[in-house]
Amino acid sequence: MAQAAARIDGEAIFATLRSEILSGVHQPGTPMREISLAERFGVSRTPVREALSRLQQERLLERVARGLQVPQVEPAQVIQIYDMRILLEEEAAGQAARARQFTDLMRLEALLERDRQLQAPDDRTRITTNLEFHAAVWKCAHNPILTDLLERLSTHLVHAPRSTLSVDQRWDAALDEHAALISAIDSHDVDGARAIARAHMETARSIRLQLLRERALEQPLPPYSR
Numbered sequence: 001m002a003q004a005a006a007r008i009d010g011e012a013i014f015a016t017l018r019s020e021i022l023s024g025v026h027q028p029g030t031p032m033r034e035i036s037l038a039e040r041f042g043v044s045r046t047p048v049r050e051a052l053s054r055l056q057q058e059r060l061l062e063r064v065a066r067g068l069q070v071p072q073v074e075p076a077q078v079i080q081i082y083d084m085r086i087l088l089e090e091e092a093a094g095q096a097a098r099a100r101q102f103t104d105l106m107r108l109e110a111l112l113e114r115d116r117q118l119q120a121p122d123d124r125t126r127i128t129t130n131l132e133f134h135a136a137v138w139k140c141a142h143n144p145i146l147t148d149l150l151e152r153l154s155t156h157l158v159h160a161p162r163s164t165l166s167v168d169q170r171w172d173a174a175l176d177e178h179a180a181l182i183s184a185i186d187s188h189d190v191d192g193a194r195a196i197a198r199a200h201m202e203t204a205r206s207i208r209l210q211l212l213r214e215r216a217l218e219q220p221l222p223p224y225s226r
Contacts, residue, residue: 008041008047017032022060023131024162028071031068032067032068032070079208081153083205084153085153086201088146091146092147092150093184094190094191094197097184097185098188099141105185108133121171123163127165173203174200177200178200180196181193
């Protein structure tokens, strides 16, 4: 007997769109319209409206004159987000080195091995797998307050025009840094874990700054007016 198709409700639509926004599928300024989304998911506008409302509450959508859209994040905000991520990721790594359990290490090692085996992953895959690894590090700290703060902060990052992990050889270098972080956490090396996490995020911040500069150069100048 054939299985019934999975029911698509507001929760499922919310989860799908949230994942797509966080992984950069929808670029800043992309409109989110009830009618087109209802057609896409094959549902009425009610569950779509519910999902969009939740995304707006998480600040993954913003209201503009034409409706809802993926937020346009200013460069200054992006840098502020990275500055906070550096502080919190460093603290999470240090706490993970103190509190980690054997099952935590197994999870981190499995994620790293999975990522090592990926063959030329696309931008979205790199973003998604990287977020999963970092979330696993946060979990190692066994500090739900710290995890909550990092999860909330991660929703403010819009990966546009592309992920820092897709610049030059950054993907391979980042995986090596992940491996070093696992080793420090395994050895209960608190200072080492903190230093690796800080350097890892500072590199991401530096690359993001360069991407923002390049994007600014690509944007057309406003027409001269007398």
